[in-house]
Amino acid sequence: MGAGLGYRGALHAFFRKHDAHLGFLEVMPEHVLEGSVAARQRLLHHAARKPVVTHSVSVSVATAPGPDAPFLRKMAQVSERLDAPWTSDHLCFTKVGDRNIGQLTPMPYTRETMRVLERNVKESQRILGKPFLLENISAYFRYSGEDYTEPEFFRELTKRTGCGVLLDVNNLRNNAVNLGVDPRKYLDTFPLERVVQLHLAGSDWEDGKLLDTHGAPIHEEVWAMTETILDTAPVKALLIERDQTFEPLDELGAELRRADALMQRYR
Amino acid sequence: MDVKRFQEELAALLMEERARRSFAKDAKAHARKAGLKGKEARILAALDAGDVGYFASRREIDRRGMLRADLPQTCERLDEENRVLRYFRAHPYALEDPLAEAERVARWARQAARKGQVSVLLADTALFEATLLRARTASPKPARPSARPRRAPGLKLLRLAHDLSDGAERPCHVAIAHGPHGVEAGEVDALAWHVLRAADGKRTSTQVAALAARQAAAPASKARTTLRRLAREGFLAPLA
Numbered sequence A: 001m002g003a004g005l006g007y008r009g010a011l012h013a014f015f016r017k018h019d020a021h022l023g024f025l026e027v028m029p030e031h032v033l034e035g036s037v038a039a040r041q042r043l044l045h046h047a048a049r050k051p052v053v054t055h056s057v058s059v060s061v062a063t064a065p066g067p068d069a070p071f072l073r074k075m076a077q078v079s080e081r082l083d084a085p086w087t088s089d090h091l092c093f094t095k096v097g098d099r100n101i102g103q104l105t106p107m108p109y110t111r112e113t114m115r116v117l118e119r120n121v122k123e124s125q126r127i128l129g130k131p132f133l134l135e136n137i138s139a140y141f142r143y144s145g146e147d148y149t150e151p152e153f154f155r156e157l158t159k160r161t162g163c164g165v166l167l168d169v170n171n172l173r174n175n176a177v178n179l180g181v182d183p184r185k186y187l188d189t190f191p192l193e194r195v196v197q198l199h200l201a202g203s204d205w206e207d208g209k210l211l212d213t214h215g216a217p218i219h220e221e222v223w224a225m226t227e228t229i230l231d232t233a234p235v236k237a238l239l240i241e242r243d244q245t246f247e248p249l250d251e252l253g254a255e256l257r258r259a260d261a262l263m264q265r266y267r
Numbered sequence B: 001m002d003v004k005r006f007q008e009e010l011a012a013l014l015m016e017e018r019a020r021r022s023f024a025k026d027a028k029a030h031a032r033k034a035g036l037k038g039k040e041a042r043i044l045a046a047l048d049a050g051d052v053g054y055f056a057s058r059r060e061i062d063r064r065g066m067l068r069a070d071l072p073q074t075c076e077r078l079d080e081e082n083r084v085l086r087y088f089r090a091h092p093y094a095l096e097d098p099l100a101e102a103e104r105v106a107r108w109a110r111q112a113a114r115k116g117q118v119s120v121l122l123a124d125t126a127l128f129e130a131t132l133l134r135a136r137t138a139s140p141k142p143a144r145p146s147a148r149p150r151r152a153p154g155l156k157l158l159r160l161a162h163d164l165s166d167g168a169e170r171p172c173h174v175a176i177a178h179g180p181h182g183v184e185a186g187e188v189d190a191l192a193w194h195v196l197r198a199a200d201g202k203r204t205s206t207q208v209a210a211l212a213a214r215q216a217a218a219p220a221s222k223a224r225t226t227l228r229r230l231a232r233e234g235f236l237a238p239l240a
Helices: A009-017 A029-034 A037-047 A069-081 A111-128 A150-161 A169-179 A183-189 A220-232 A249-266 B003-015 B017-025 B027-033 B038-045 B049-070 B072-080 B084-090 B098-114 B120-137 B190-198 B205-216 B220-232
Strands: A002-006 A024-027 A052-055 A087-090 A093-096 A099-105 A132-135 A164-168 A195-200 A204-206 A209-211 A237-240 B156-163 B168-179 B182-187
Touching: A002 A009, A002 A249, A009 A037, A009 A249, A009 B098, A024 A029, A024 A037, A024 A237, A029 A037, A029 A069, A052 A069, A069 A087, A069 A111, A093 B003, A099 B003, A099 B049, A111 A132, A111 A150, A111 B003, A132 A195, A150 A164, A150 A183, A164 A169, A169 A183, A169 A195, A169 A209, A169 A220, A183 A220, A195 A220, A220 A249, A237 A249, B003 B017, B003 B038, B003 B049, B017 B027, B017 B049, B027 B038, B049 B072, B049 B098, B072 B084, B072 B098, B072 B120, B084 B098, B098 B120, B120 B156, B120 B168, B120 B182, B156 B190, B168 B190, B190 B205, B190 B220, B205 B220
Parallel strands: A002 A024, A002 A237, A024 A052, A052 A087, A087 A132, A132 A164, A164 A195, A195 A237
Antiparallel strands: A093 A099, A204 A209, B156 B168, B168 B182
């Protein structure tokens, strides 16, 4: 699929201008479900011309009693309508009972959470009826006394469920800076052979932490790590996430061209 | 390890100030009091209270920060009226598209103002800022000369109940237009507003002037002068 961008209404004109380097779009089902009719029409206009994958934040796949099944059913319909070859969400939880935490919350990587995840991922795969990828998050705090490291957990979970992985390279860098994760060791253990898609984004400093704002240029370290990953992983799609501070658009255009060139080289 | 119990307690920690205070005081005692045992109690108690506090403070900040960048005055008023959480509760799923989120805030504020849950000033501010944001992200086609008065492409008109420059309650007509220096917004007098409302390309300039004069109860000659001024200032497509 090559290089792509997250579909955002504000980038409507940008997509047309950079059509040659835009291999695909990533759409958030939440936008389709909550957007206006006009916004849906604009989205469908692009979806008719480019391959689309769907990516959400609302499945809450690690919630102990089970993922958000009503949302999964809606997500399945959106993915079907957009003919997405796969769909993805984050390895975390956002909902507990009737509470919405409002953030991608990390869970401890233990044998017990592995059992919860195995059941929930299989349930999600059944409802979605399409390949389901899980993404690593920017965590901001870490647990101790876990049974697995994050890459070990991904390895075991993908083995048990057959799910794919969406590796967010910027989240890996954020966790390296904020939590002291060693990216080399991480990638040595990570199931790179299961990586289908990559996310690249920029972060901003706030209160001494590197925040995954999707509002800054992609850092050179992220580009370097991406090349390392592409050397090994069978990546089909490389996506740039940009949710705010779109200007200057030329800068975003240059990032898209660079991502496209990378994918051409490794194809 | 009871994963469900653990998640409930972590959620409480992230969402309740009182739980965070108790946790910061004595994490082990807090876990015990919450009924956690064994592994889940150990993992929870080992969390860094500062990191948890930081993460908890970010809960709404992510969305608030994005909103603040797009709707600064609206967010200020939401804070003043202590209504940010009410909006987040009404719409728990964030929209990452800044335009969509800003427009949703404006819609919500209008409905909430009707129910008396927020002030009309807040609703006015949200509508103004969301419209301005929409104008800034749009790139309208250049205006073509027209024989009849026609609004300049991309021109937006708002009738607000407040003057947003000082927050005073008085009817205020605002035009948002693409000028030579980018998007500009300003108050227009009632007559100009009626002229712009009437200028839809289907009427002759005389009819527009007469219609606007009637609506604004001004002499027709004044309306014709306004028509020429608006064309000169770029609010109307150039008159051929």
